[in-house]
Amino acid sequence: MFRYPQIFIGFFVLIPVIFFLWFEFLRGRKDLEYLLGRWRAGAYLDIFTVKWFFSALALVLFITFMLVAAADPERKGPPEIQTIESRDIVFALDVSLSMLARDSLPSRLDRSVEVMRGILASRGGTSRFSLVVFQEIGVKMIPVTEDLTLFETVFQNIGPQVLSRRGSDLTAGLITAFGAFPRKVESEKLLFVFSDGENFGGSVSAALQDARQMGIRIISIGAGTTEGDTIPLEGDRVVQDSKGNRVITRLNSDTMRYLAQETGGEYFSLNDPALISKLDAVFGSSSVRYNEPRESGYRPYLLIAMFALYVYFLVRVVSWKNTF
Numbered sequence: 001m002f003r004y005p006q007i008f009i010g011f012f013v014l015i016p017v018i019f020f021l022w023f024e025f026l027r028g029r030k031d032l033e034y035l036l037g038r039w040r041a042g043a044y045l046d047i048f049t050v051k052w053f054f055s056a057l058a059l060v061l062f063i064t065f066m067l068v069a070a071a072d073p074e075r076k077g078p079p080e081i082q083t084i085e086s087r088d089i090v091f092a093l094d095v096s097l098s099m100l101a102r103d104s105l106p107s108r109l110d111r112s113v114e115v116m117r118g119i120l121a122s123r124g125g126t127s128r129f130s131l132v133v134f135q136e137i138g139v140k141m142i143p144v145t146e147d148l149t150l151f152e153t154v155f156q157n158i159g160p161q162v163l164s165r166r167g168s169d170l171t172a173g174l175i176t177a178f179g180a181f182p183r184k185v186e187s188e189k190l191l192f193v194f195s196d197g198e199n200f201g202g203s204v205s206a207a208l209q210d211a212r213q214m215g216i217r218i219i220s221i222g223a224g225t226t227e228g229d230t231i232p233l234e235g236d237r238v239v240q241d242s243k244g245n246r247v248i249t250r251l252n253s254d255t256m257r258y259l260a261q262e263t264g265g266e267y268f269s270l271n272d273p274a275l276i277s278k279l280d281a282v283f284g285s286s287s288v289r290y291n292e293p294r295e296s297g298y299r300p301y302l303l304i305a306m307f308a309l310y311v312y313f314l315v316r317v318v319s320w321k322n323t324f
Contacts, residue, residue, distance in 0.1 A: 003072035003296070010067045014060060021056040028052065047320050058312035065305035069298040086187040087127040087283075088144055091116050092177040094195035094223070095133045096168035097160050097239060098249035101196070101229040104270045108223035111270050112194035113155050115221065118276045119192070123283060124148050128187075130180040135163045136201070138176025169201030170255070178210055189216045190282075193259060194270070196223045197252030204255070208262040218265040219282060224251040225271065 002008075032044055093116070099109040120129065124146075131142040131154060139162075142150050174193070181189050191211070211218060228250035231239040239247045253267075260267040266282055268275055 001074045003074055005071060007067055007071040010070075011064075014063060017063065018056075018060065021052075021059070025049075025052045025056070051315055051320060055312050055315040058308045058315065061308040062305050062312060065301045065308065069301040069305060071298075073297045073301065075295055075297045086185075087123075087190065088130070088181055088185070088187045089119070089123070089127050089190045089192065090130045090132060090144075090177050090180045091119075092132045092134065092138075092173050092191060092193045092195075093158070094135075094168055094170075094173065094193075095158065095160055095162050096135045096198070097231050098168065098196055098198055099223060100160065101224055101231050101249050103225040103227070103229035103251075104223050108196060108270065109159065112221065112223060113158065115194070115270065115275060115279075116151070116192070117155065119279060120148050120151060122276070122280060132173065132177045132180055133158065133162055134169065134173030134176060135160070136167050136169045136172065137163065138169075138173040139163065140176060140180050144180060144182055167200040168195070168198050170195060170197070170199035171201045171204050171207050174204060174207040174211070174259075178207070178214060178216060181214065181216065189214065191216050191218045191263075191265075193218055193220045193256070194223060195220075195256065196249060197255040198249065199252070199255060204259065205262075208259065211263045216263060218259045218263040219279070220256040220259045220265065220267050221270050221275075222251050222253050222256040222267065223270045224249065226251050226253060 028048055029045060032048060036044060093109075093112055095109065099107070099112070101108050104111040128144045128146050129142070129148065129151065130140065130144040131151060132138055132140050141154055141162075170193075173195070174191075177191050177193075208218075228248040230246050231249055233239060241247055253269075257267045259265070268278060272278065
């Protein structure tokens with residue numbers, strides 16, 4: 001790995017340098033033959049050829065290793081354990097109609113809010129929080145803040161009525177949640193996604209690549225069950241399809257697990273009675289990060305280049321066998 005790989009374009013300089021050295025060699029031989037005559041120049045030509053070869057080689061090596069040193073090669077330094085003092089947490093909450101299903105009690109949505117309240121109660125004062133809700137679009141309801149009173153106000157009025165869409169686009173929710181994290185701030189970034197995994201939008205793969213680049217770990221909380229449940233409406237009504245059949249919404253745990261696996265996070269079930277205590281373990285282990293710092297390794301190449309330059313001048317200056 002090199003810090004400035006564009007420096008290597010300088011290797012094209014070697015082409016005219018080699019041509020110049022070769023031209024100098026041919027002209028030198030010709031001059032010697034002209035001054036001494038072909039029959040007397042034999043021994044001198046041998047010495048001239050040897051000196052030219054070593055001086056040319058030294059000059060080429062000097063240019064080569066100087067370019068490598070200028071490109072600043074990097075090497076892995078000793079591993080470092082870094083404790084990150086600050087933590088930014090974003091809640092991404094699915095508020096589509098399917099979150100009203102009651103296969104997580106009292107409902108997927110209400111249970112998600114209960115868990116978020118628990119996280120705020122246990123981590124308030126040591127972290128900053130933000131809230132994003134999504135259906136077919138994502139909306140940042142609360143920017144990153146330490147003021148937790150804002151969350152309770154929103155929680156009391158949260159539901160599918162917050163947004164006027166019907167479906168769920170998980171990718172849109174993720175992209176909005178990524179944008180909620182402060183830029184250029186060195187902090188641990190955790191994204192809690194509360195959803196049943198239903199996704200009528202695009203693929204989440206490209207969005208997860210952005211998460212990895214930003215250093216965001218996704219803790220996905222799967223709402224509901226794989227058996228599923230109906231979606232209640234006002235009164236005793238439930239959501240029906242165009243044929244009058246009851247719509248059954250099911251947990252897509254594969255999608256939710258994928259979010260966590262691709263970002264180094266973890267997956268949990270919203271129905272796990274020990275969920276809050278398990279999330280505490282996540283906080284306990286995630287504030288420590290192992291780094292492999294890279295150190296500059298240009299010095300050995302610079303020393304070799306300087307030695308080659310010394311050899312070049314030595315060969316050119318010191319006379320051989322009392323000749324030149």
